[in-house]
Amino acid sequence: MEEYAREPCPWRIVDDCGGAFTMGAIGGGIFQAIKGFRNSPVGVNHRLRGSLTAVKTRAPQLGGSFAVWGGLFSMIDCSMVRMRGKEDPWNSITSGALTGAILAARNGPVAMVGSAAMGGILLALIEGAGILLTRFASTQFTNGPQLSEDPSQLQPPPFSDYRQYQ
Amino acid sequence: MSPLSPYLNLDPKYLVQDTDEFILPTGANKTRGRFELAFFTIGGCCMTGAAFGALNGLRLGLKETQNMAWSKPRNVQILNMVTRQGALWANTLGSLALLYSAFGVIIEKTRGAEDDLNTIAAGTLTGMLYKSTGGVRGIARGGIAGLTLTGLYALYNNWEHMKGSLARQSL
Numbered sequence: 001m002e003e004y005a006r007e008p009c010p011w012r013i014v015d016d017c018g019g020a021f022t023m024g025a026i027g028g029g030i031f032q033a034i035k036g037f038r039n040s041p042v043g044v045n046h047r048l049r050g051s052l053t054a055v056k057t058r059a060p061q062l063g064g065s066f067a068v069w070g071g072l073f074s075m076i077d078c079s080m081v082r083m084r085g086k087e088d089p090w091n092s093i094t095s096g097a098l099t100g101a102i103l104a105a106r107n108g109p110v111a112m113v114g115s116a117a118m119g120g121i122l123l124a125l126i127e128g129a130g131i132l133l134t135r136f137a138s139t140q141f142t143n144g145p146q147l148s149e150d151p152s153q154l155q156p157p158p159f160s161d162y163r164q165y166q
Numbered sequence: 167m168s169p170l171s172p173y174l175n176l177d178p179k180y181l182v183q184d185t186d187e188f189i190l191p192t193g194a195n196k197t198r199g200r201f202e203l204a205f206f207t208i209g210g211c212c213m214t215g216a217a218f219g220a221l222n223g224l225r226l227g228l229k230e231t232q233n234m235a236w237s238k239p240r241n242v243q244i245l246n247m248v249t250r251q252g253a254l255w256a257n258t259l260g261s262l263a264l265l266y267s268a269f270g271v272i273i274e275k276t277r278g279a280e281d282d283l284n285t286i287a288a289g290t291l292t293g294m295l296y297k298s299t300g301g302v303r304g305i306a307r308g309g310i311a312g313l314t315l316t317g318l319y320a321l322y323n324n325w326e327h328m329k330g331s332l333a334r335q336s337l
Contacts, residue, residue, distance in 0.1 A: 011206070018209025021260045052299065060257035067212050067260060 009081055013074040020070025021063040028062030029055050073099045089127035096123030200274050200284075204267035211263035212256050219255025223248035266292040282320040289316025 007015045036054025040047040076095035081087050100119025104111045227244035234240040269288040274280050293312025297304040321328075 007206070014209035014213060015205050016209065017212055018205035018207065018260075018263075021208050021212050022205065022264055025261060025264050056299065060261040061253075063260055063264070064212070064253055064257040067209070067256065071209070071213070 009078045012078060013071055016074035017067050017071035021067035023063075024066025025059050025063030028066075029059040032058040032062075069099060069103065072102060089124075089131065092127050093120050093123045096120050199280065200267065200270045204271060207267050208260055208263045212260035215259030216252045216256035218259075219252035220248050222255065223251030226251065262292060262296060265295055269295075282323060285320055286313065286316045289313065289319075 006012055032054040033051045036051035037047045039054075040050030073095050076098050077091055080091045080095060084091070097116040097120035100115035100117075101112045104115035107115075224244065224247070227247035230247070231240045231243050234243075266288050269291045270284055273284045273287055277284065289312040290309050291312070293308035293310070294305045295308075297308025300307075
């Protein structure tokens with residue numbers, strides 16, 4: 001992905017929904033194609049037909065479930081951005097946990113807690129990977145120490161504590 | 167017009183060159199390509215489908231249960247209809263948009279150009295692939311449907327342009 005930046009907030013919901021649908025539909029399509037191929041009766045023709053049927057029926061459904069997840073996640077994320085007035089990884093982690101909890105709401109409180117933990121941990125992993133990647137990428141492009149003739153002119157850089165998220 | 171003194175020996179036209187220019191990062195396009203818009207298109211179609219399907223489900227549920235008294239089973243039945251129809255429409259429209267975006271991106275990358283021809287070709291191919299299990303007749307029907315829809319969209323998109331050129335021709 002070249003220079004893919006996230007959209008500003010209300011539109012981010014639509015964007016995330018679409019991204020999640022794409023992910024689910026394509027991933028589910030591949031998975032279901034293999035599964036349908038293996039579960040069909042013997043014969044290449046039968047197997048291909050079974051694979052096609054499985055993809056046609058299941059891939060859009062899986063995409064839809066992913067889209068619900070992504071849309072709800074993004075809605076909570078945007079609400080938190082609005083309420084807290086800042087964007088940081090905690091927003092994503094909290095909204096992942098809340099999304100998991102809400103979508104498991106009909107399975108009882110125990111399932112809600114488990115699902116929330118899953119969502120939170122998953123999003124924490126993703127955010128952590130993003131931060132690590134940004135750190136790693138930023139170490140590649142440092143300018144090196146600025147050498148000065150007079151040591152008394154040295155000053156600490158003004159934004160030394162600046163950490164870039166996302 | 168010019169705020170500068172006429173005694174200055176320069177043309178003020180050179181000072182204000184173009185106010186509508188943005189500074190873009192090197193290598194960036196001026197408009198967003200199909201790939202950057204693909205997720206937005208898919209998400210928009212999916213959400214539109216969900217909203218439309220929910221309304222359709224409400225209509226169907228009310229029609230189907232109009233003989234029943236206002237009670238809990240009726241509510242549950244209507245609610246089931248709403249969720250089922252909503253999911254159905256969202257999935258259908260979402261996968262159509264996914265196919266359309268994929269075809270659009272592929273066509274754009276292979277042609278190396280971006281215009282309304284891409285839109286029409288992507289729409290036609292989407293219709294053909296979506297109906298490809300229905301035999302030749304189904305493929306033709308899907309292709310024609312896609313061609314019509316995207317052709318109308320392209321016409322709508324170029325309406326001002328075309329009206330201008332027609333007026334210029336008649337003058």
